[in-house]
Amino acid sequence: MEEKDVQQKEQEDVKEEVVEDAEQELVTEAESAESEEETVSNEESEKLQQEKDELQTQLLRVQAEYDNFRKRTKKEKEADLKYKSQSVVTELLPVLDNFERALQVEVEDKAAKGVVEGLEMVYRQLKTVLENEGVTEVETDGQTFDPNIHQAVIQVEEEGYESNQIVETMQKGYQLKDRVIRPAMVKVNQ
Structure with a gap:
């Protein structure tokens, strides 16, 4: 071992x-x-x-x-x-114009007056809804022409108006908050 x-x-x-x-x-x-x-x-x-x-x-x-x-x-x-509602508002503006035209019609018949009153109620309600969304009319009466918010359709020479002052509104313009969605079509003094 x-x-x-x-x-x-x-x-x-x-x-x-x-x-x-x-x-x-x-x-x-x-x-x-x-x-x-x-x-x-x-x-x-x-x-x-x-x-x-x-x-x-x-x-x-x-x-x-x-x-x-x-x-x-x-x-x-x-x-x-x-501006989420701009497309809807743009679509509704012609409807608003048609209401205004319909309300300018003079009627004497009692039944027709009832229809006109109904139209006025619907028109006011539509305007209220648009105002709640931030839609306002473009100011035109007595204003100076502003190419950013007005569209000159006609130029005229009339007494009593300054140069470049709006004489008449041809179609109302509208703004959505601070954005012009349709300029006002106006008649302007030269």
Whole structure:
């Protein structure tokens, strides 16, 4: 048994020597790799720092673009909400004009007067609904012509009116809040 013990001890000694040699090699390799890494890591560090700076700049630009997009979208939504009823109002303006024409008719028959009174009620209700949506008439009587809210249909020379003053309204104009949806058609003094 002693021979086996001796052999085992020799094998263990050999193993220890191999392990020590391997450890020594690893330490040597690690030291040489470390010195190489230091020179490489300085270069890589500079490259990484430069890449980091570039990415940070890109990130800031993307954030700014996103903020601008968000603000622009918010403004567009607010404008859409503000003028949401414009298409309906535009469709209703000819109806309002027809009511006004119908109410200008002189009637003497009692039954016809009842119909006219009913028309007046519907007309007032329609005007109230439009006013609640922010629709207002464009001022024309005695006003100076403004091409932003008036459309000159005819120019005349009449006494008692200043130059560029509105003489007569041919068709009413309307605004939805601060936007002109139909300019007033007017007769203007030269």
